[in-house]
Structures are given as structure tokens and as C-alpha cells.
Amino acid sequence: MMNTETRVRPRSAEMFAEALRYIPGGVNSPVRAFRGVGGEPFFVNRALGAHIFDLDEREYVDYVGTWGPAILGHAPAVVVEAVRAAAGRGLSFGIPNPDEVEMARLLCDWVPSLEKVRMVNSGTEATMSCVRLARGFTGRDRIIKFTGCYHGHVDSLLVKAGSGALTHGRPDSAGVPAALAELTLTLPFNDPAAVRAAFEREGGQIAAVILEPVPANAGLYLARDGFLETLRDLCTQRGALLIFDEVMTGFRVAKGGVQELCGVTPDLTALGKVIGGGLPVGAFGGREDIMDMLSPDGPVYQAGTLSGNPLAMAAGLAQLRELERTNAWEKLETLGAAFEDGTRSALRRAGLRYTFNRIGSMFCLFFTENEVSDLASAQTSNREAFARFFHHSLDNGVYFAPSQFEAGFISTAHTAEDMAKTSEVVSKALLA
Ligand SMILES: *Cc1c(COP(=O)(O)O)cnc(C)c1O
Numbered sequence: 001m002m003n004t005e006t007r008v009r010p011r012s013a014e015m016f017a018e019a020l021r022y023i024p025g026g027v028n029s030p031v032r033a034f035r036g037v038g039g040e041p042f043f044v045n046r047a048l049g050a051h052i053f054d055l056d057e058r059e060y061v062d063y064v065g066t067w068g069p070a071i072l073g074h075a076p077a078v079v080v081e082a083v084r085a086a087a088g089r090g091l092s093f094g095i096p097n098p099d100e101v102e103m104a105r106l107l108c109d110w111v112p113s114l115e116k117v118r119m120v121n122s123g124t125e126a127t128m129s130c131v132r133l134a135r136g137f138t139g140r141d142r143i144i145k146f147t148g149c150y151h152g153h154v155d156s157l158l159v160k161a162g163s164g165a166l167t168h169g170r171p172d173s174a175g176v177p178a179a180l181a182e183l184t185l186t187l188p189f190n191d192p193a194a195v196r197a198a199f200e201r202e203g204g205q206i207a208a209v210i211l212e213p214v215p216a217n218a219g220l221y222l223a224r225d226g227f228l229e230t231l232r233d234l235c236t237q238r239g240a241l242l243i244f245d246e247v248m249t250g251f252r253v254a255k256g257g258v259q260e261l262c263g264v265t266p267d268l269t270a271l272g273k274v275i276g277g278g279l280p281v282g283a284f285g286g287r288e289d290i291m292d293m294l295s296p297d298g299p300v301y302q303a304g305t306l307s308g309n310p311l312a313m314a315a316g317l318a319q320l321r322e323l324e325r326t327n328a329w330e331k332l333e334t335l336g337a338a339f340e341d342g343t344r345s346a347l348r349r350a351g352l353r354y355t356f357n358r359i360g361s362m363f364c365l366f367f368t369e370n371e372v373s374d375l376a377s378a379q380t381s382n383r384e385a386f387a388r389f390f391h392h393s394l395d396n397g398v399y400f401a402p403s404q405f406e407a408g409f410i411s412t413a414h415t416a417e418d419m420a421k422t423s424e425v426v427s428k429a430l431l432a
Contacts, residue, residue, distance in 0.1 A: 008056075008058075008395065009042050009054060009055070009056045009058065010056060011043070011054075011055035011056045012040070012041070012042040012043045012054055012055050012056060013040060015043045015055060016040050016041065016043070026041075027041065031401070031402065031403055031406065032402075034402045036383070036387070036402055036403030036404065036405070037386070037387040037390045037391065037402045037403065038387055038391075039391060041402070042054040042055070042056075042058075042394075043055045045057070046075075047062065047070075047074035047075060048073075048074050048075050049073040049074060049075075049411075049413035050062055050073050050074075050411055050413040050414040050415065050418050051074070051418075052074065052399065058397070059397060060394070060397050060398060060399040061397060061398050061399065061414070061418045061421060061422055062074070062399050063398070063399060063400050063401070063408040063409060063410065063422075064399060064400070064401050064406075064408070064409065065409040065410075065411050066278060067273065067401075067406075067409075068248050068252065068273040068274060068409055069273045069274055069276060069277065069278045070278060070409070070411055071251070071252060071274050071319070071323065071328070071332075071361070071409075071411055071412065072277075072319060072322060072323070072328070072411060072412050072413060073411040073412060073413025073414070074278075074411075074413070076319070076322065076413070078318050078319075078321075078322045079277045079278065079315050079318045079319050079322070081318070082277075082314040082315060082317070082318035083277075083279070083311055083314055083315050083318075085314065086099075086310050086311050086313075086314035086315075087311060089310065090310065091309075091310070091311060092306055092309055092310065092311075093310060094305060096308075097308065097310050097313070099308075099310060099313035099314060099317060100119060100308040100313055102313070102317060103119065103283075103308075103313050103316060103317055104116075104117050104119075106317065106320060107271070107275075107283060107285065108285070110251075110255050110256050110320075111246075111250070111256050111257055111259065111260075111269060111271070111285070112256050112259050112260055112265050113244070113259055113265045113266050113267070113268070113269045113285070113286050113287070114269060114285040114286060115285070115286065115287055115288040115291065116285055116286075116288050116291035116292070117283050117284065117285030117291070118283065118284060118285065118291070118294065118302065118307070119281065119282070119283050119304075119307050119308040119312075119313070120281075120282040120283060120284065120302075120304055120307050121280050121281060121282060121304055121306055121307060121309075121312075122152065122272060122280055122281075122282045123151075123152050123245075123247035123270060123271075123272030123273065123282045124151075124152025124153055124154055124282070125152075125282050125304070126152075126245075126247060126270035126271060126272055126282035126283060126284040127151040127152050127154055127157060127210065127243075127245055127247070127270045127284075128152065128154040128156075128157075129270075129284050129302050130208070130210065130243045130245075130268045130269075130270050130284050130286075131143060131154065131156055131157065131207075131208065131210065131243070132300060132302065133268065133284075133290060133291075133293060133294065133300050133302070134207045134208035134240075134241040134243060134267075134268065134290075135207045135208075136293055136298075136299060136300035137207075137241065137290050137293050137300070138207040138208070138239065138240065138241065140204070140205050140206060140207040140240070141183050141205060141207060142183050142184075142185060142202060142205045142206045142207060143156055143157075143183060143184050143185070143206070143207060143208055143209075143210060144184075144185045144186075144187060144195065144198060144206060144208070144209040144210070144240075145157060145159065145160075145184055145185070145186055145187075145209075145210050145211065146186065146187055146188065146189040146211050146215070147160040147186050147187070147188055147189065147374070147375045147376075148160070148189060148215055148217065148218035148374065148375030148378065149189065149210075149211055149212045149215050149217065149218075149245070150212070150217030150218075151210060151212075151245050151247075151270070152247070153173070155176045155177070155180050155181075156180055156181075156183065156184050157184065157210070158173045158176055158181075159176075159181050159184045159186050160186040160375075185198055185202075185206075188374050188375070188376065189211070189215055189221075189223075189227075189373070189374040189375065190221075190223060190224045190227055190373050190374050191374070192226070192227055192230040192231075195209070195230065195231060195234060196230075196234065199234050199237075199238050199240075203238040203240075204238075206238065206240045207240060207241065208235075208240055208241040208242070208243050208267075208268075209231055209234070209235055209240060209241075209242055209243065210243040210245060211231070211243070211244065211245065212244075212245045212246075212247075212248065212249070213228055213244050213245075213246065213249065213257075213258035213259065213262065213264075213266075214248075214249050214253065214258050214359055214362075216248045216249065216362055216364075216407040217248070217405070217406070217407075218375050218378045218379075218405045219357070219364040219366055219372060219378045219381070219404065219405050219406070219407065220357045220358070220359070220362055220363060220364035220407040221357055221364075221372050221373050221374065221377075221378065222357065222359065222373070223262070224373065228262050228264040229264055231264075232264050232265075232266075235267070241266075241267040241268055241290070242264075242266040242267050242268075243266055243267065243268045243269070243270065244257070244258065244259055244266040244268075244269045244270070245269075245270045246258060246259070246269055246270065246271055247270055247271060247272035247273055247282065248272075248273060248362075248407070249362075250269070250271040250272070250273070250274060250275065251271075251274040251275060251320060251323060252273075252274055252332075252360065252361060252362060252409075253329075253359050253360045253361075253362065254329055254360070255323070255324065255329060257269070257271075266286065267286050267287050267290060268284060268285070268286035268287070268290060269284065269285060269286055270282065270283075270284045271283040271284065271285075274319065274320075274323075275316050275319075275320070276312050276315060276316050276319075277312075277315035277316050277318060277319035277320075278315060278319075279309075279311060279312040279315045279316070280312065281309075281312045281313075281315075281316055326412070328412050329360065331412050332360050332361035332410060332411075332412060333360050333361070335361060335410045335412070335414055335419070336358055336359075336360050336361045336362075336363065336410055338416075338419050339358075339363060339410055339414075339419060339422070340356060340358050340363065342419055342420075342422065342423030342426070343356055343363075343365060343423070343426060344356060345423070346423055346426045346427040346430055347430065349427055350427065350430040350431055352430060353369045354366060354367055354368065354369065355368055355369065355370065355371060355372050357372060361409060361410040361411070362407045362408070362409060362410075363407065363408045363410070364406075364407050364408060365408075366378060366381045366404070367381045367382040367383070367385045367386045367389070367404065368380040368381040368382065378404075378405065381404050383404050386404040388429075388432045389429045389430060389432060390402060390429075391432075392425075392428065392429035392432035393425055393426065393429045396425045396428070396429070397421070397425065398421070398422050398425045398426070398429075
């Protein structure tokens, strides 16, 4: 079948056909396959600033930003230079290098909950390690998570997760033993009574409550006033650990993440995405007494051949320092507000009353008139209307995430011109 993609992006279409022969679904991570919107993905040739260029040399204003890491835009000179310089000194050592210490010190300075921290290679590794550590520290097995919160593809956490799993209508993955999934209790977000009841029932068995303090993997919505405080209190009272998964929000919504903004300090924090400047990095850390349970000092095993990799440390440090040097969070808020204005006036022009949620440079336009504050309300969105909007935007040079259940990201490289173009395209796409 000759679909739109084949006509408009022939080189990408050809490459995708080839990819399907060798890679399951043609992609190395499911959301990239465009199943949430139909059609086929395009292949990126290069990316610079807020723009990506596909194999057919079509140019797009990018609001995915490699799913968050590209907070300074693509290929920022400071990061690229730091990686080049580090590469000249060696690609991996497998023995301590000074940049790991520098990174750890910076993280402990910036993120309120961090007294000690360990580097890993992905957000998934970070949350997986937090869960193991919480279980090892408390001697308990049960975990509370929230529906729609995604914490990477960790067995224990792939239960009612958002994002790819949702889009594919398979909230639970095959291959996760039921015996393991049973240890994970899933509750609705923003429902303190449900959490209280769970602690009443099985408080003595709960090792940890893990959440995205600003959930951004089923679209984007915020915790209601008091929700995070209630979780903190319940965990403290019942001897469970509170884990913030700030893989997405860390260094994006503020220098110290959501925990800096909300003033609630978790026991453990998982980090990723922005921390690596585009290289594969994650980190987890928290209270010293908990972190000291890790091998080699303690009984909880955790390791990584490439953890603290010198290229990744160089990229991450360069990106984080540049964010601080330019106080990027202020600029990101200004850009976010401008984007919101543009989107809201486009909605008005189109006579639509869709819900738009935003925190700083993260946003989600839900194709529903309902307030969105949890997974259930996010799912009231009209996905067909979203898919039409997505494809119209893409064909006119604006790339949003290919799923209603993903957040959008603005970088410091987005210009007023990019915003103006986007607003124009969005206006038309809403009527598509
Ligand atoms: C992306 C993400 C993860 C997983 O990180 P990977 O690097 O993809 O393994 C975990 N938690 C949250 C909140 C994320 O957004």
C-alpha cells in the first residue's frame, strides 16, 4: 500500500522497510514505531538546535528533543566539544576517573535528597536499582506505584505503566512473572485515600512508594496540593521509602528537579535523560544510610561495566554546567509560557476547549475538554483527532511526540521564529 509516508519521505520509507527485516518492529524502542498515530517513522539524518533533518532532507521543528535530554537543543557546541575532548583521552576505563567524582558532587549539591549517588547507564537501571535497594534496606517486598507512571522497563514496574505500553494497549508485559507483578500494588495518582487504605491493609510489607512527582508518561499532569506531602508522611510513619523518579523532570523543571519546587524530599531519587546530555546515562541516589547498603559496603548488589563512562560524564557535566551558567530554567519558563500562549490562541481560533497542561518547558495538549489529573482522565482524549493533528503538524514541519500519551519538550534552542511557525502550523493542524 502506498501511504503518505512513502510518497513524502521515500528514503525513510525505504530504510524502514530494511529496518523491519532486521529489527523487531523496525525500531529499538516501541514508541518510535508511530503505532500511536499510524503511518511510519522517519529516519533522522542530523539534528542541530531545535531542528531535525530527515533522510529526505525535510526539516522539522522538534518538540521531542530525544525524549527530554536535548534541553539545550541538539548538538550544542559546549557538549559536543566536551565529548570530543574526552574521547581523545580514552573511551572507557572501567576504573575510577575524576569526572565521576565531579558529577557526584554536582548532583549532591543540586538535588535536595541526594547525599550519595551512583551513576548507571539508563533511567531503567536507575529505577530498578532504587527498588532493589529499597527492598534490601527495608527487608520488605511490596512496592506501590501509580497507574500511568512509567519507570522504564523494569519487571516490577511494568505494571499499568504509561507511554509505549499504553499506546499498544498492553499495560502489562508478557514475560513478567505473575509472582513478581503481584508484589507491585498499583493505585490511581492523586488519590491519597487509596494510598492510605493500602498502607492500612499491608503497611508492614511495603518497601517503597515510587512515582513520577510530575507524571509525564501518560501525557502530563500535576500532583494536586498536598498529595506528595501525604505520600511523604505515610512513608515516614510506616517505615517505607519514598522514591521520586525524576528521570524526566530532573534538571528540566528546575535545577534540583520537582523536589526543589515542591519542598518534599524523597529518600531515593532516580535520574536520567538530561543528566547525560544525549549519551546513555542514569543515576540514583539519596540518603547516605540507604546508599551505604550498596555493594561493596553493603549487601545490595549493583554494578555496571560502563557506569560513570568518561564520555557520558563529560557530556553530562558540560550540559549541566551550561544550564547553570545561563540560568536556563528562566529562559525555558519564558519559552514554555510563549508556547502555551500560542497554543491557547490556536485553540481559541479553532473554537476548541482542549486541555493544555504545562510545567516549565514540558507540556501536553490533551484532545479532551476534561481536566487531566490522572491516567483515567488522560484516556478520555480523542486519539484519532490527535493522530490527525500529529500527521498534519509533521507534514508541515513540526514534530511532536507520536503519541497522545507523551509530553512535549522545549529547548533553549527554540527561537521566537520556531514558536511563530509552530503556532501557525498548530492552528491549521487543529482543524485537520
Ligand atoms: C524515560 C523514563 C524512564 C526510563 O529511562 P530509560 O533511559 O529510557 O531507561 C524512567 N522513568 C521516567 C519517568 C522516564 O521518563
